Amino acid sequence: MSRAKICGTGSCLPAGRVTNQDLTKWVDTSDEWITTRTGIKTRHVAVKGEETSRLAADAARQALKMTGMQAEDLNIIIVATITPDMTMPSCACLVQQELGALNAFAFDVNAACSGFVYGLDVAEKYINSNPCLNILVIGAETLSGRTNWKDRNTCVLFGDGAGACILTGEESGRGIVASKLYSDGRLFNLLKMAGAPSMNAELARDDHDGSYIKMAGRDVFKYAVRCMEKAVAAVLTNAAVDIEEIKLLIPHQANIRILKSLADHLGIDYEKIYINLQKYGNTSAASIPIALDEANREGRLVKNDLLLLCCFGGGFTWGAMVLRW
Ligand code: COA
Numbered sequence: 001m002s003r004a005k006i007c008g009t010g011s012c013l014p015a016g017r018v019t020n021q022d023l024t025k026w027v028d029t030s031d032e033w034i035t036t037r038t039g040i041k042t043r044h045v046a047v048k049g050e051e052t053s054r055l056a057a058d059a060a061r062q063a064l065k066m067t068g069m070q071a072e073d074l075n076i077i078i079v080a081t082i083t084p085d086m087t088m089p090s091c092a093c094l095v096q097q098e099l100g101a102l103n104a105f106a107f108d109v110n111a112a113c114s115g116f117v118y119g120l121d122v123a124e125k126y127i128n129s130n131p132c133l134n135i136l137v138i139g140a141e142t143l144s145g146r147t148n149w150k151d152r153n154t155c156v157l158f159g160d161g162a163g164a165c166i167l168t169g170e171e172s173g174r175g176i177v178a179s180k181l182y183s184d185g186r187l188f189n190l191l192k193m194a195g196a197p198s199m200n201a202e203l204a205r206d207d208h209d210g211s212y213i214k215m216a217g218r219d220v221f222k223y224a225v226r227c228m229e230k231a232v233a234a235v236l237t238n239a240a241v242d243i244e245e246i247k248l249l250i251p252h253q254a255n256i257r258i259l260k261s262l263a264d265h266l267g268i269d270y271e272k273i274y275i276n277l278q279k280y281g282n283t284s285a286a287s288i289p290i291a292l293d294e295a296n297r298e299g300r301l302v303k304n305d306l307l308l309l310c311c312f313g314g315g316f317t318w319g320a321m322v323l324r325w
Helices: 031-038 052-067 091-099 112-129 185-190 217-239 256-266 284-297
Strands: 003-012 017-019 042-044 076-080 105-109 134-142 160-170 175-183 191-193 213-215 246-251 306-313 317-324
Touching: 003 052, 003 112, 003 175, 003 284, 031 256, 042 160, 052 091, 052 134, 052 160, 052 284, 076 091, 076 112, 091 105, 091 134, 105 112, 112 134, 112 160, 112 175, 112 284, 112 306, 112 317, 134 284, 160 175, 160 284, 175 217, 185 191, 185 217, 217 256, 217 306, 217 317, 246 256, 246 284, 284 306
Parallel strands: 076 105, 076 134, 246 306
Antiparallel strands: 003 160, 017 042, 134 160, 175 317, 191 213, 306 317
């Protein structure tokens, strides 16, 4: 049976880091508050030359190196991002030109922090129709550019970075086993980031309140736990897999308390959850592929092991995926 299998991973973090201590210079907060409420200690912040497309391309180069493929071997490039360098062209097209991947077509996916899992799901559909395709899926963000550094409710949470993987068809049964995606646009107001206001006065929104990320933290917290729990239960049923069979859960890295609560609800060993948010904060669509790459390079991903991904983000969007590594 042919499945869409991840054959290479990569990641890229900007060089600069902002510690909790650094943040105390700009907003009324403390290392103790941030650490206990979120688990985050530092986050990477991009500067000129480290735009989303550059981070994405660097992560992609690493993934290509791991597979031994050339950029010309890629057929499709999908970038999950809510912080593309420009609205048009897509970040994926900029990555294509950075890599010289001239045999590919390229497009972006916007599903906020869930974007990478959505991207994998789209890639899987293409590979199901043609297992010979090589598809690059990237999650890349520079949310630092859309963060209000005077708002302590949000500025302590986010970070920049990119993660990438390459998928192709494989007959061995390894690869994506099942996925389940959801969204509920009725809840859009609880986590949002407006773009530039429309220049067409008829279309301009009255409630446009700037381009910064805005969030109702407590509501987001509750929905994140409930929604990811539901998605995981559904995907495990679809995959006919018990939670005990999962060797590693790689969740979206938003908040340590969300992950602890999720572990309790799911009845999964906390040690089976891959956590790196203390180093990077919430990197939105980049968080799962960065964690996947780290876990891969640390040797935590063992051939034929069952992995679980789960995500939650603005929209709201959420979902879960089971993979046989
Ligand atoms: N430093 C110090 N105090 C802070 C603070 C900060 N950085 N941010 C908020 N506070 C204060 C609040 O102003 C509030 O003070 P008050 O009681 O005097 O009004 C107090 O801390 C408690 O705020 P609250 O929002 O209830 O805290 P919380 O325990 O819910 O934690 C979050 C806040 C944002 C960490 C938490 O709600 C969260 O993680 N939510 C999910 C966010 C997320 O993951 N978003 C992305 C999803 S993809």
